[in-house]
Amino acid sequence: MPVHDMEISGTEPRLSTARAQGLIACQRCGLVHPAGTEHCSRCGGPVRSRDPHSLQRVWAWLFAGIVVYIPANIYPMLRTATLLDKEESTIVGGAIELFHHGSYMVATVVFVASILIPIGKFIAIAYLALGVRKAVVMNAHQRHKLFEVVEFIGRWSMIDVFVVAILSALVQLGSVAIINPGIAAVSFALSVAFTMLSAQSLDPRLIWDADEEFK
Amino acid sequence: MLDGDKILIEGRALIACPQCDMLHFEPDIPEDHTATCIRCGQVLAAPRTNAYLRVLSLATTAVILMVGAVFFPFIELEAAGLHNTTSVIDAILAFSTGLMLPLSFAVAMLIVLIPVTRFAAIIYTVWPLVRNRKPFAGASEAFRLAEFLRPWSMAEIFIVGVSVALVKVAGLATVSFGPAFWAFAGLVVVTVLQDNSMCRYTIWKSLEQNRA
Incomplete structure (x- = not known):
């Protein structure tokens, strides 16, 4: 059950933000401080009204994330050696192969998790960063939802790296089958980490x- | 009106939504109720009955399960008479050859060291609060660290990754689970329960009040 107690001045419910009132809020514990405060008196962490370099860091991490995502797709993610042959598979290659083997479900999951979601995240973060400066189609509520989704999904992309780690540790059956990780695992892990840092740099x-007329 | 470092209006402190900066009166919420931001819907505070005791016991359980998860055998694979037992440490060391070594460190951090550090920091923070005592020295720093590490604590992602990997090898080999698998799966459940009963706002407030 939500409890609202919102009016900040007298009887008339007039809504305002800490920044509009010249105050600084702590993002960890919520406590509001007078202008000029540098450390929160409740949780002790640094406080600032807005991070002036937020967008700069968002773009820098995002760019880094996109750059390392390229080798993640070019180089092999898994190196498999069986009795008969040796093969190296990239992320896309692995998904296509699963598809040919008739594992449509797994192929779709791999495709969505390793290709659609990472690229979708790049686009979403860029869109959110652009939306801070320019008017965009989505309103603040929708963009806030999008930001929550990006923050939530971001960590889950690391699953690919863990799958490679488990497969490589597990499938070490001498001459029958051996799976070893490929170098793409490193750049994929970096890409996930950089994209997470990019999303974290965006001050929500x-x-x-821009949405100062409070609805 | 100013009271030290706080803004007071009609004797009540103000807080702002961490997501959208909207000002609210510091909520005085009965246990098991939730206060949300009026503008963006973010949960501002959600105190739960006996939350500290619950958080403390769940975090302690998680640390114990993690010890089991790391040291017991995790999964056993059998195919064509050959078999291979894997522990969590083996999964971490999968990248330990040559250029990929840093990734081994990263995986060790993400699935074992960061979760354990986070649980330890939470235990350190909450321990005195359970008995309404003065917080330990550096409790604020410890809890800030726990909050900072939250997105990087990926034990639950690892266990889902295990399931995906098992689907991939299911066709070519027989797989059996060791005790560490169940410890790790339990750890994931405990982590989720703990995160759900932990109200950050209430903890910060208790730290502040009990410090005095």
């Missing part, structure tokens, strides 16, 4: 700043 309060 910036998404709302």
